[in-house]
Amino acid sequence: xxxxxxxxxxxxxxxxxxxxxxxxxxxxxxxxxxxxxxxxxxxxxxxxxxxxxxxxxxxxxxxxxxxxxxxxxxxxxxxxxxxxxxxxxxxxx
Amino acid sequence: xxxxxxxxxxxxxxxxxxxxxxxxxxxxxxxxxxxxxxxxxxxxxxxxxxxxxxxxxxxxxxxxxxxxxxxxxxxxxxxxxxxxxxxxxxxxxxxxxxxxxxxxxxxxxxxxxxxxxxxxxxxxxxxx
Numbered sequence: 001x002x003x004x005x006x007x008x009x010x011x012x013x014x015x016x017x018x019x020x021x022x023x024x025x026x027x028x029x030x031x032x033x034x035x036x037x038x039x040x041x042x043x044x045x046x047x048x049x050x051x052x053x054x055x056x057x058x059x060x061x062x063x064x065x066x067x068x069x070x071x072x073x074x075x076x077x078x079x080x081x082x083x084x085x086x087x088x089x090x091x092x093x
Numbered sequence: 094x095x096x097x098x099x100x101x102x103x104x105x106x107x108x109x110x111x112x113x114x115x116x117x118x119x120x121x122x123x124x125x126x127x128x129x130x131x132x133x134x135x136x137x138x139x140x141x142x143x144x145x146x147x148x149x150x151x152x153x154x155x156x157x158x159x160x161x162x163x164x165x166x167x168x169x170x171x172x173x174x175x176x177x178x179x180x181x182x183x184x185x186x187x188x189x190x191x192x193x194x195x196x197x198x199x200x201x202x203x204x205x206x207x208x209x210x211x212x213x214x215x216x217x218x219x220x221x
Contacts, residue, residue, distance in 0.1 A: 002105045007097035009109030013116035013150075020116070020142070023123035027135075035132055035191040042183065043123050043139035046176070050119055050142070050150050053172075054112060057157045060098040065154070065168065072172055076179040080186060087190040 010058050017054065020047040038082045045075035104160045108153045115149030118142065131202075136188050143180045148173060 024047060027040035049071045056064030081091050100108065118141050125138030151169040158166040195203045 002102050003097045006105040006109050009113050013112040016116040016120050020120040020123040023127050027126050046142050053150050053154050057154050072175050079183040083187040083190045
């Protein structure tokens with residue numbers, strides 16, 4: 001019974017996070033300007049990181065935690081590089 | 094597929110509620126990303142997910158793994174620390190880049206560059 005309640009809660013949370021990723025992807029596709037698309041990408045990878053963490057809770061493995069940590073690190077680098085590109089027109093000066 | 098770790102009732106309730114709440118807060122943030130009007134309003138919305146949403150899900154993960162392995166597991170603090178430190182930096186860089194782009198295109202809805210105007214005014218006054 002306890003496992004059923006927790007399983008339903010985690011699955012519902014995964015569906016909600018997938019919906020959040022869909023909203024962010026819609027902003028990436030539609031965003032009127034480049035900065036909107038970068039903002040959507042930022043929100044997309046945060047939601048994806050949270051989705052991986054819920055998979056980690058569901059299966060009880062710490063493997064997903066490491067994948068989430070890598071997504072967090074690379075997403076930060078990506079957003080910084082993209083906003084620097086928007087500002088200057090080049091990433092490495 | 095519905096699958097869950099075998100937790101005692103109190104831990105299952107706390108973990109389920111925290112996970113659902115964090116996911117809902119993240120969804121509210123991205124809905125704001127869809128609905129708000131201009132870029133400078135939209136840049137505030139996803140921070141709901143990066144602060145409260147991430148915090149709730151990470152605390153749920155910490156409780157779950159601590160109960161499962163019956164010792165304190167706090168490595169999720171790494172993600173919390175990292176996301177909390179980097180989100181303001183990235184969003185501020187992005188907002189400054191957007192402001193620079195709007196100004197360079199002569200957009201009138203953004204405030205003008207005050208520091209450059211003051212510097213130019215002082216340069217004019219010191220000119221003989």
